[in-house]
Amino acid sequence: MKASWNPLRSPDQSLGAALALAVVVAFATSAARAEDAGVFRRLGPLSGLNGKTIKPAPPADGVAVVVFYSSECPISNAYSPTLNQLVDAFPAPRTRWFGVCVDPDLSEADVAAHARDFELKLEVVLDRRGAVARKLGATMTPEAFVIDGRGTIRYHGRIDDQFAARGVRNAAGATENELKDALSAVLGGKPVKTEFVKPVGCPIPEALEIETPTYSKDVALLLQNNCQECHRRGQVGPFALETYEQARKRAADLASVVEDRLMPPWKAVPNVGPRFQHDRSLSERDVRTIVAWAEAGAPEGDPADLPPARAFPIDWTMEGGPDLIIDTGADFEIPASGDDVYRCFVVPTNCHEPLAQPVP
Numbered sequence: 001m002k003a004s005w006n007p008l009r010s011p012d013q014s015l016g017a018a019l020a021l022a023v024v025v026a027f028a029t030s031a032a033r034a035e036d037a038g039v040f041r042r043l044g045p046l047s048g049l050n051g052k053t054i055k056p057a058p059p060a061d062g063v064a065v066v067v068f069y070s071s072e073c074p075i076s077n078a079y080s081p082t083l084n085q086l087v088d089a090f091p092a093p094r095t096r097w098f099g100v101c102v103d104p105d106l107s108e109a110d111v112a113a114h115a116r117d118f119e120l121k122l123e124v125v126l127d128r129r130g131a132v133a134r135k136l137g138a139t140m141t142p143e144a145f146v147i148d149g150r151g152t153i154r155y156h157g158r159i160d161d162q163f164a165a166r167g168v169r170n171a172a173g174a175t176e177n178e179l180k181d182a183l184s185a186v187l188g189g190k191p192v193k194t195e196f197v198k199p200v201g202c203p204i205p206e207a208l209e210i211e212t213p214t215y216s217k218d219v220a221l222l223l224q225n226n227c228q229e230c231h232r233r234g235q236v237g238p239f240a241l242e243t244y245e246q247a248r249k250r251a252a253d254l255a256s257v258v259e260d261r262l263m264p265p266w267k268a269v270p271n272v273g274p275r276f277q278h279d280r281s282l283s284e285r286d287v288r289t290i291v292a293w294a295e296a297g298a299p300e301g302d303p304a305d306l307p308p309a310r311a312f313p314i315d316w317t318m319e320g321g322p323d324l325i326i327d328t329g330a331d332f333e334i335p336a337s338g339d340d341v342y343r344c345f346v347v348p349t350n351c352h353e354p355l356a357q358p359v360p
């Protein structure tokens with residue numbers, strides 16, 4: 001698909017606006033990075049049901065429990081009641097519970113139906129491509145991960161010892177409850193006794209094979225349409241994203257900033273009120289394309305697939321240029337270093353008509 005380029009996406013090219021934007025972006029970047037610490041930063045936002053984006057970090061004194069499960073693994077299914085009891089015993093908001101479904105060939109509707117049938121109290125996360133499992137190093141279903149508020153994995157492995165081996169239940173029921181003990185310890189500010197106990201269950205199935213995106217076929221166009229406005233020579237972005245080499249060498253960083261929605265800069269909270277005109281945010285699909293490309297080692301693909309280079313206007317980017325140009329009368333020098341400068345200019349417009357229609 002060839003996206004058409006809308007010149008109205010870049011509403012302003014004046015130096016003042018560019019500097020103000022750079023300042024806002026700088027603040028936004030440092031604040032968001034501090035709170036997504038440790039494993040949560042590596043995980044990025046997770047995909048839930050109905051297109052929901054989930055940020056799994058718990059409160060600073062809380063804990064996130066991530067349980068990998070498969071609807072086709074009998075032991076995994078058999079643990080549903082145990083997990084539900086644990087959710088009741090360690091409730092939100094201090095404990096956040098996620099069930100990561102690793103079945104590669106199940107539709108989203110099937111995953112939702114299975115969660116309903118088993119009355120799962122965990123928030124469902126979809127992982128058909130196995131990215132979440134790879135990032136945490138999960139190998140089995142069920143396998144639980146206890147991650148504290150700082151983003152450190154404090155325990156992972158089996159939930160308890162109900163099963164001695166696949167298909168073999170312990171006659172005495174569960175006598176060791178590693179997940180429960182780990183949760184009590186972390187929430188009580190105590191060390192966890194064991195960091196890992198081998199889970200009993202089914203190996204995580206091979207991830208869904210999807211065609212790996214390449215720079216030439218998929219990523220170059222996305223960067224053109226969403227990043228080059230600022231990330232090209234002479235613009236506000238700190239580096240250019242105009243060639244394969246420029247994108248390849250920082251592929252992991254590109255994936256991380258688009259997953260965290262730090263870039264393109266767009267502060268409006270999604271899904272609140274009507275969508276803004278000229279909304280810069282990337283679609284979930286575009287984010288996944290960039291992430292999948294980076295995870296696959298940033299392949300170049302066939303340069304014959306590259307879109308033609310995008311031509312940028314050298315002057316005003318607004319269609320037809322500005323309606324009115326107001327001169328401040330004197331140059332204003334911005335020092336190369338020091339505090340941010342906020343300055344209001346009072347300038348005569350010499351307009352005798354209202355500049356905008358009053359809002360009725």
Ligand code: HEC
Binds near residue numbers: 253
């Ligand atoms: C409207 C302008 C604009 C757009 C569009 C934009 N960026 Fe940026 N980007 C910036 C600015 C300005 C900075 C420097 C921020 C700072 O100094 O904190 C930046 C910084 C970055 C950084 C470095 C972040 C860091 O904290 O080190 C990355 C990576 C990045 N951009 C990637 C992208 C990608 C990928 C896109 C497109 C999907 C994109 N940007 C779109 C303006 C933009």
